[in-house]
Each structure stands twice: as structure tokens, then as C-alpha cells.
Amino acid sequence: MRQTYIISGMTCNGCKDSVEKKLSAIKGVTNVLVDLEKAEASLDLQSPVSLSQLQQSLPDKYVISEKKNIFDTSVLDKKSITPQKTKIQELQPLFIIFGYITITSVLLNYRDWNINDAMLDFMGLFYIVFSFFKILDLKGFPDSFRMYDPLAKVIPLYGWIYPFLEIALGLLFLMRFQIITALIATIIILGITTIGVTKTLMDKKSIQCACLGTALKLPMTQATFIENTIMIIMAITMLTQLF
Known part of the structure; x- marks a missing residue:
């Protein structure tokens, strides 16, 4: 099962390597692919891994969140939308x-x-x-x-x-x-x-x-x-x- 997450706080290739290393060390994660430009991480999961477990494995400077599907009704909920900065x-x-x-x-x-x-x-x-x-x-x-x-x-x-x-x-x-x-x-x-x-x-x-x-x-x-x-x-x- 592949799951994509948004990761904020990455600024360089060193950050990318660090995130990949930390996430790959989690039990149940078989493969990690980080895209620095998109600020995304794609994880191949052998077994379910909670978002809190993923966050705990990363240093404090990085914040991981689930990538919402554009058809997800929760995304359309105004309360759940974070205004984009100009x-x-x-x-x-x-x-x-x-x-x-x-x-x-x-x-x-x-x-x-x-x-x-x-x-x-x-x-x-x-x-x-x-x-x-x-x-x-x-x-x-x-x-x-x-x-x-x-x-x-x-x-x-x-x-x-x-x-x-x-x-x-x-x-x-x-x-x-x-x-x-x-x-x-x-x-x-x-x-x-x-x-x-x-x-x-x-x-x-x-x-x-x-x-x-x-x-x-x-x-x-x-x-x-x-x-x-x-x-x-x-x-x-x-x-x-x-x-």
C-alpha cells in the first residue's frame, strides 16, 4: 500500500536525506521516496502506520500531514481549509x-x-x-x-x-x-x-x-x-x- 504525505520544513537535500532515513527506519515502512520540490513523501507500507508514529520519528523542524484527495468532502469544508498566503x-x-x-x-x-x-x-x-x-x-x-x-x-x-x-x-x-x-x-x-x-x-x-x-x-x-x-x-x- 502506498501513501503520500505532505512534509513541511525541508529546505535542502540534506533535509530530504534525513527525512528518508528516519521514515525508512519505521517498522512497516518498506520504501520511502521524498520529493523536495513538492514537499511530499511517498511511503510503501507493509502494515498500517499512524500519522503520530510518523511524526514522532522525525525531528521537530519537520511537520508531516496526510495529503488530502481533491474529492475528499472534508477538504471542501471551510473550517478544514487553511487560507493560502499571497x-x-x-x-x-x-x-x-x-x-x-x-x-x-x-x-x-x-x-x-x-x-x-x-x-x-x-x-x-x-x-x-x-x-x-x-x-x-x-x-x-x-x-x-x-x-x-x-x-x-x-x-x-x-x-x-x-x-x-x-x-x-x-x-x-x-x-x-x-x-x-x-x-x-x-x-x-x-x-x-x-x-x-x-x-x-x-x-x-x-x-x-x-x-x-x-x-x-x-x-x-x-x-x-x-x-x-x-x-x-x-x-x-x-x-x-x-x-
């Missing part, structure tokens, strides 16, 4: 962070207003804040990042050093040190990532965005493309003014 609601943390960074950049320069200084502060704060969220789950970030970044796919080590690379670039911008180097690095690094993001969006893949690490589970959407594009445009604009 894209704006899902990306609310990203918008709030962008707002804070923008306001802070303006406040730092409003007395002697200089658009270039405001842009440098914005880019510096962008890197520092976003690297913080990546470091919150430094172990899980590389796997999540590798799902769409072309360079991280080829060189796994790149995913591990990326958050610290962001810190370095953020400090260069905020300290006004080696700005040209930091601008060129921004165009190259975010350009590579944007290529991967664009391909993911065009392929209509449903994966988690690693821009804010794995602590905040954000979906990969056009907003990810836009945030990278804004940084790249700023870097190009600054370079053209410096030369």
Missing part, C-alpha cells in the same frame, strides 16, 4: 528588511544628502543584513543555495564561503574601502546568482530562496530577481560615475 504575504519579511535598509540609508545621509553615499550605505547594509540571516543556519544554507546558484552547483565550497563574502563586501562599502573592487565583485557575484534565479523562474520550479538563508522560508519569486537586479544596477551606476 505572494505579498509570503515575501513580507523581505519587504520589511528592504524597507529598514532603505530608511537607514536615507537617515545616515539626510543632513548632507549625497545619493552616492546613500547607495553605498544601502549596498553595505544589504550585504551585512542578508549575511546575518544566512549565518543563522550556516549548515543548511549551502545546500539550499546550490539548488539555483550555478557556481555553487559546480563548486560546493562557494556556498559555504558566500555569507562571509557578503560580510566582506558589506564592510568594504560601509568603510568606503576598495569601492571599485567591491562594485565589480557585486556585479560578478550577483550576476551569476541572477542567472540561476532567472533559469529557476523560467523553469517554474518551486524551491526556497536562500537570499535570507533558511531561517526565513521564502519562496523563489520575481522579488528575488528584482532585489539582485537593484544591486547590480546600483553597482553599474556607481562604476560609471567613478570612471
Whole structure:
């Protein structure tokens, strides 16, 4: 007998492997197939296994639930339906962070207003804040990042050093040190990532965005493309003014 379940909390291939291992160890389960993109697990059962037993076998970060049949009348019961979040609601943390960074950049320069200084502060704060969220789950970030970044796919080590690379670039911008180097690095690094993001969006893949690490589970959407594009445009604009 095959039963399909929904599993939330999986963010990378490491999570997928862990879930498969834990569920396969349950007595009565003969085979487990986990689909990371769909957040589903298909179990071949030799004997009935309760949902609570499946949940107890998994770490707390994962929540398992039965996949409802679309013809199941209980699904049509309004009380049993969980409202789906809109894209704006899902990306609310990203918008709030962008707002804070923008306001802070303006406040730092409003007395002697200089658009270039405001842009440098914005880019510096962008890197520092976003690297913080990546470091919150430094172990899980590389796997999540590798799902769409072309360079991280080829060189796994790149995913591990990326958050610290962001810190370095953020400090260069905020300290006004080696700005040209930091601008060129921004165009190259975010350009590579944007290529991967664009391909993911065009392929209509449903994966988690690693821009804010794995602590905040954000979906990969056009907003990810836009945030990278804004940084790249700023870097190009600054370079053209410096030369």
C-alpha cells in the first residue's frame, strides 16, 4: 500500500536525506521516496502506520500531514481549509528588511544628502543584513543555495564561503574601502546568482530562496530577481560615475 504525505520544513537535500532515513527506519515502512520540490513523501507500507508514529520519528523542524484527495468532502469544508498566503504575504519579511535598509540609508545621509553615499550605505547594509540571516543556519544554507546558484552547483565550497563574502563586501562599502573592487565583485557575484534565479523562474520550479538563508522560508519569486537586479544596477551606476 502506498501513501503520500505532505512534509513541511525541508529546505535542502540534506533535509530530504534525513527525512528518508528516519521514515525508512519505521517498522512497516518498506520504501520511502521524498520529493523536495513538492514537499511530499511517498511511503510503501507493509502494515498500517499512524500519522503520530510518523511524526514522532522525525525531528521537530519537520511537520508531516496526510495529503488530502481533491474529492475528499472534508477538504471542501471551510473550517478544514487553511487560507493560502499571497505572494505579498509570503515575501513580507523581505519587504520589511528592504524597507529598514532603505530608511537607514536615507537617515545616515539626510543632513548632507549625497545619493552616492546613500547607495553605498544601502549596498553595505544589504550585504551585512542578508549575511546575518544566512549565518543563522550556516549548515543548511549551502545546500539550499546550490539548488539555483550555478557556481555553487559546480563548486560546493562557494556556498559555504558566500555569507562571509557578503560580510566582506558589506564592510568594504560601509568603510568606503576598495569601492571599485567591491562594485565589480557585486556585479560578478550577483550576476551569476541572477542567472540561476532567472533559469529557476523560467523553469517554474518551486524551491526556497536562500537570499535570507533558511531561517526565513521564502519562496523563489520575481522579488528575488528584482532585489539582485537593484544591486547590480546600483553597482553599474556607481562604476560609471567613478570612471
